[in-house]
Amino acid sequence: AQSVTQLGSHVSVSEGALVLLRCNYSSSVPPYLFWYVQYPNQGLQLLLKYTSAATLVKGINGFEAEFKKSETSFHLTKPSAHMSDAAEYFCAVSDQRGGGFKTIFGAGTRLFVKA
Amino acid sequence: EAGVAQSPRYKIIEKRQSVAFWCNPISGHATLYWYQQILGQGPKLLIQFQNNGVVDDSQLPKDRFSAERLKGVDSTLKIQPAKLEDSAVYLCASSQGREGELFFGEGSRLTVL
Numbered sequence: 433a434q435s436v437t438q439l440g441s442h443v444s445v446s447e448g449a450l451v452l453l454r455c456n457y458s459s460s461v462p463p464y465l466f467w468y469v470q471y472p473n474q475g476l477q478l479l480l481k482y483t484s485a486a487t488l489v490k491g492i493n494g495f496e497a498e499f500k501k502s503e504t505s506f507h508l509t510k511p512s513a514h515m516s517d518a519a520e521y522f523c524a525v526s527d528q529r530g531g532g533f534k535t536i537f538g539a540g541t542r543l544f545v546k547a
Numbered sequence: 548e549a550g551v552a553q554s555p556r557y558k559i560i561e562k563r564q565s566v567a568f569w570c571n572p573i574s575g576h577a578t579l580y581w582y583q584q585i586l587g588q589g590p591k592l593l594i595q596f597q598n599n600g601v602v603d604d605s606q607l608p609k610d611r612f613s614a615e616r617l618k619g620v621d622s623t624l625k626i627q628p629a630k631l632e633d634s635a636v637y638l639c640a641s642s643q644g645r646e647g648e649l650f651f652g653e654g655s656r657l658t659v660l
Contacts, residue, residue, distance in 0.1 A: 436589075438589075441587075464646050464647045466647070466648070466649075468649075468651075473653070473654075473656075474653055474654075475551070475638055475640075475651030475652050475653045475654050476590070476638070476640075476649070476651045477651070478648060478649070478650075481646065481648060483646045522589055522590070526646075526647030527647075528647070529602070529603070532577070532578040532595065532597045532602055532642065532644060533578070533642060533644070533646075533647030534592070534595065534602075534603060535580075535592070535647055535649060536592070537582075537589035537590045537591075538589050539587075539588055539589045540587075540588070540589050
């Protein structure tokens, strides 16, 4: 069965500092992994996805994530935080079942960016 | 390309009343999902459709929740009767089957008093 664990429900960084949001997953089959971002009163938007190509994945807004199979991790990073990065971030795992993909989300990490 | 459309954006009802949410997915997306997002939690899958057939409804509280996707296009999620714990944002998403990427609507926020 799939599961996703996001370590830390809240993360606070200063503007210009490194952002690191942690995600560990479990899946019985090779997974597809995603990071989504949610701004207040909006739906989720895709930041980036891992689909078994390169293990280092680059996404929008300067974010990237590295797939580490041995650690079952898919941590999200950004070298320099910006005020506009303040939002909720969700890690998700997806695998294909008969009739499409089933996607499970983590509990989310809220990122605060201090001026 | 138009995104996933949902309505209403906000709904306030009293417990034991009924409510319905509507979703129109991106044109051509065969898979449609309804997720429930309770404040402070990640989205929880309620039901997944492939065209107009149900693929997964294992977490749908079937005694009070129902959903349909007529003609494999738009979908309606209904709650009857509502309970206080149903207060949440109901997110609709669609997918064209490429590696599981989901496209979300803005959500329908339900408050049950």
